[in-house]
Amino acid sequence: MGKEGLRYAAKVDLEKPAAEQPQLHNRWHPDVPFAGKIKNNEVVKIQCVDWTGGQIGNNDSANDVRDVDLTKIHYLTGPFEIETAEPGDILLVEIQDVQPLQDQPWGFTGVFPKTNGGGFLDELYPDAAKAIWDFEGIFCSSRHIPGVRFAGLIHPGILGCAPSAEILAEWNRREAELITACAHLDRDVAIPPTPQNVHAGSADAAIKEKVGREGARTIPGRPEHGGNCDIKNLSRGSKVYLPVHVQGAKFSVGDLHFSQGDGEISFCGAIEMAGEITLKFSVMKGGMSKLGLKSPIYMPGPVEPQFGPGRYIYFEGFSVDEHGKQHYMDATVAYRQTCLRAIEYLRRFGYDDYQIYLLLSCAPVQGHLAGMVDIPNACTTLGVPMDIFEFDISPGAEVKKLDLGCCAKAS
Amino acid sequence: MGKEGLRYAAKVDLEKPAAEQPQLHNRWHPDVPFAGKIKNNEVVKIQCVDWTGGQIGNNDSANDVRDVDLTKIHYLTGPFEIETAEPGDILLVEIQDVQPLQDQPWGFTGVFPKTNGGGFLDELYPDAAKAIWDFEGIFCSSRHIPGVRFAGLIHPGILGCAPSAEILAEWNRREAELITACAHLDRDVAIPPTPQNVHAGSADAAIKEKVGREGARTIPGRPEHGGNCDIKNLSRGSKVYLPVHVQGAKFSVGDLHFSQGDGEISFCGAIEMAGEITLKFSVMKGGMSKLGLKSPIYMPGPVEPQFGPGRYIYFEGFSVDEHGKQHYMDATVAYRQTCLRAIEYLRRFGYDDYQIYLLLSCAPVQGHLAGMVDIPNACTTLGVPMDIFEFDISPGAEVKKLDLGCCAKAS
Amino acid sequence: MGKEGLRYAAKVDLEKPAAEQPQLHNRWHPDVPFAGKIKNNEVVKIQCVDWTGGQIGNNDSANDVRDVDLTKIHYLTGPFEIETAEPGDILLVEIQDVQPLQDQPWGFTGVFPKTNGGGFLDELYPDAAKAIWDFEGIFCSSRHIPGVRFAGLIHPGILGCAPSAEILAEWNRREAELITACAHLDRDVAIPPTPQNVHAGSADAAIKEKVGREGARTIPGRPEHGGNCDIKNLSRGSKVYLPVHVQGAKFSVGDLHFSQGDGEISFCGAIEMAGEITLKFSVMKGGMSKLGLKSPIYMPGPVEPQFGPGRYIYFEGFSVDEHGKQHYMDATVAYRQTCLRAIEYLRRFGYDDYQIYLLLSCAPVQGHLAGMVDIPNACTTLGVPMDIFEFDISPGAEVKKLDLGCCAKAS
């Protein structure tokens, strides 16, 4: 190997709008042109912009979160042609490292307003809020949420291979069906294709128009390819097995997170950052049928932060909502209640609810589906590691309400 | 302490019907008489019958599961009077040990038929099935699911303090409301009070009648007191903080599990057993307001089986069901899909689907709420520890379909 | 399996002197008669007396430790005939559980006086001391060392198969050589065979005399068979591979420990107890040559107490002794210094040095051979888990000297 470093399959330029960089794109579509070629079994580095393409600043106002343009997000790097990959294969991707960009050692977590993106608890917390996180090696801390500091479980929020035309059509069919069925609700339930601010990489005008018309938005993860799965443990050392649906795989990656909690509850809930990722690509011929895979699987790496099982406080929640309404085995309702229980507990120490909402989104909290069969109550749990706090939050500790400031708010 | 062993606060007699033992009961109701008294800060042992009160046999037929009488289950030991405990207090219970009964070193896992109890995947797996597990110290294995063996994450499925009359009334109100709202569905969505086979401990006829009329069934966990939360990690060494709603707490415990997976998906999904539990009770005066608790919290013990993060295969699932229907952020649908992905993967080794369904219910699998904000797809994950298998199930291993027999079925 | 519990291969009677129980013995010798037979692949329970055969009482004086008769210790249960085992085989023993005897939920840790047994730090701490530990499920605590409480890493101190006559002769040769070479020292360096208080199980007088004359004392572990290896992690779930040197293996076990630290530094440093162990025996034919084994190997179980790597304070020690003398790469000297550094640190909280010496012996401390090549200084480390203390011992905590009483001393 000699004295050479690893090859960059793509770099990004933070000084230039993401929309003008041809190695980026913001739709899932089989016709987005390749942004480069990667050999089977090659290891490369790939740079990525942050989730918002640079819309959020390192400052103390959440106006930028409030006003974020959601048509200009999720710029992915790629798609890359993986040599020898064909439909039916599995692309085995080993995540060998993830790092923030050396010159930008900070990231952000945002609560999006209910009227512009929303989040898991937006009925109760409808306003914009933000926390800036400073990175110091493997650790991060925030002037907006004093009293916590932790090692990041660093990972990509989004990675996957492009859908085939057939799969894309199916996505559009079923999501449109949901939108139609929920037309009476006062909230977006899915986001259909739109030409507005479409970025199709280096595509010519005709293809770009087609991608805008048909291309799947990158917000949801989808079973056929993974995509924006936002799995906090897909971190350094993980191996992920991705179904291949088109010739050359058309692999893309983006939305790097310095850390995230299970659920990523505030929507822009991870610590979002620009960064670079080191990946090894290997093609398993015929892997989908060999492994019986319809969706990605993964195996975590060995270096996850370890606190010891006894260093967590677990909150329990059930599918009875805050209005006393009994829901039937609804794990989504239960997890919302679980999160509220954690907020009620932690606010005793002097935190503002939005600070905790942000913290539960991005710290390495464990969300479990504990009991899913005891009708009518689904039971979920949320484990908060005590050791990320600089003071004692254990149930036995005496509570002294501290002055813990507040997170960035909108004016 | 001298040469003395710990005091038994209650024992059970496996030769006698549970319904005839006055230290047991099967309803949550404030009027069930005390079964004994425990001092503040005392450590005691408590014996419990299995979940079904002995209806299931150590044999190779699932007829007993198919025909189980669901009005004769969940016999809890208690309720115990905890000295000094009053409404508004927290009862801190430390689980110092859980063991199967010395003379009955086996347990069972059942798939209940859709027509009698059902389970998480009963649309696809509607029939009765059963596996018997033999215990060898901390390990268990089953003649009905060859090729696996693991250390149990042993724990009580149910523990909690009795509801007050007001809380009980609220439970009955909201669950009745659900039953009414779902009257058009062809399945039970909740189980209302019933005098049939009520067991109110040592209560006289009048109180027994009242308990039968009003008493909450023990199947669901409920936010106000925990109850049947079925949390697999509430194991040896855990501390659980339980709200107290009546004078003396009226603490009950039962439904001991040798092991369980997140979700306990086959309903009688844990490895159910008769056993004994060692508990320490401490009263935190005014603890509910001091800790801001509306539901129990707990801290796990230090001795959970550890496999290393890289020894799990994680399956991903999304809220698109097996008919291609898109659901809106439904973690319950997503987790069902996640479980199906694991079944598809594991059946390649020669297991029958029911064997895997049983195994995912009782082995220490990790179910996570990975992403809960990327509309319309909730993403959940299920981690299966590779080291419970006696052969290599990793994605890189060559699959040789083995002859792995089958679980117990109904005739 | 039905309703049956496991078979006891041997029980002990705590009311009767160990020397009068024929299923016990206190020498390693091939001629000690079999105490029972165990099938290949059988699982059995075996009871054991404590290390001293009951010489130590649950009281507040260390006179019993001071006066212990060291010719009446280490009564092992066995030897057992393992069907099909022959010289050259490996006996695979799986430790499925270890428990204290139900009626004797306590144990002890002792510092032996320099004049009667001594210990690792006896130059500095020459007097007798003792701590009694009470067991509460998986936890233990001591009235003699307040402020600590931990889950035991429960294990057998001694297990192994009998030596052949040839191996026994080699043990006697090399240990006698050491005794001769060190005759000028004022301390015992090894303990030769002696007929005094020999217990050869059910042997007749002639064999008993021979065993007394030749039989190896059980104090040291020895490479050819393991024996008293005192490995703290050989706990529940471990598999140990033991060389077989005689027909039927002649397996013995004893010296059960509720917990021990690396080094077991105070000699009787573990928490010694009477108890029972559940073992599975499997014979690997020709295993010694197949595995290339000259000494036992083992694989720990999955349920060791886990504190998280960041919950330890590690002390460093080097091979420069307390008199300022430089030793050459001597890990024994280095580890002694490392232990002294921990004592100096912990005495600030109010502990008496003997309390800490006892605690470091029996709590789950980690002793590592960190650097063994940087002449002239071997470097060893000792990790003390912070979470066994009920107060904060971290370097950042403010120290308040507490009244922590004292351990049992001799009068």
Place this chain on the structure above:
Amino acid sequence: MGKEGLRYAAKVDLEKPAAEQPQLHNRWHPDVPFAGKIKNNEVVKIQCVDWTGGQIGNNDSANDVRDVDLTKIHYLTGPFEIETAEPGDILLVEIQDVQPLQDQPWGFTGVFPKTNGGGFLDELYPDAAKAIWDFEGIFCSSRHIPGVRFAGLIHPGILGCAPSAEILAEWNRREAELITACAHLDRDVAIPPTPQNVHAGSADAAIKEKVGREGARTIPGRPEHGGNCDIKNLSRGSKVYLPVHVQGAKFSVGDLHFSQGDGEISFCGAIEMAGEITLKFSVMKGGMSKLGLKSPIYMPGPVEPQFGPGRYIYFEGFSVDEHGKQHYMDATVAYRQTCLRAIEYLRRFGYDDYQIYLLLSCAPVQGHLAGMVDIPNACTTLGVPMDIFEFDISPGAEVKKLDLGCCAKAS
């Protein structure tokens, strides 16, 4: 913080001899001039050359290891002036990250010949050998030791503050005493000061002469300040508490390791590399007496690679050497035997002994002081993680002798 990256307190130039770079030095002496200033509570990056100052090449010959000039090694970066630090203080150093240099993604492990450095097993393995390791993110693998791959437990081998003149004099006194006492041995037991190839940073000729005459060699760690402690777990996230002996602390760091096993047995046994380290410095005023510290202590970070306790094979060794000689409680002899047991086990798979010797030096193996009181046998254990191998090395696996090539040898 804005868009700025962290400040470099010092960089290195790999194209230039280490001896010509004034921010490096290779002696511990209070008079080496400061190489820069660091504020209290500041976070900085510091670059370091490799252990040999670039003497070892990325090639397939061990001639460079055989011929290494041991007077030209251990160039440390520093010493740095830490503002406000004074004798008696503690310098708290948090290791926030360690990385190889971006352009040099490889390192090496060497067996030094007995005649030039030697190692822990040089009586048995006297020749030079080498393995080159390629880094891929957090992982490393070697063409010279096929079949293994692991995540590095990356750390600095050397860090510490300069000795005072008094402490330095004491080091020289006691090491000279050892040299004198061992003059009859045919091996170096310690390395006295020498002017040969001394590098005293930016010192003028007079000071350089003094440093050469008096300065302590950097090979051994020493109790008063740590130095070359070679503790494998002093990795990312660790906090180390270093005694301060001179005004401004004069902190130095070097000898970065991508990975190391307990003992670092082949001398140049870690995976040596050039790299950069991110450190935070905080001064604890009067910390030495407050904490009762005579030697450094440290607390590991939360991100150590985790394999699960059951994924290790532990080898046992005792203080009886390979000639059958019984040593008295000698942990150094015992650990040497333990390492030999591992070599015998692993050679069955096709490895050459030197390959295993190299591997045990640099892979994350666990070396424990298991039993230190059972006269005459010290017992140590060595845990080898099975998951670093690409094939099954468990005792139950069938052994197929593979063609595993060989490591680099000298011509």
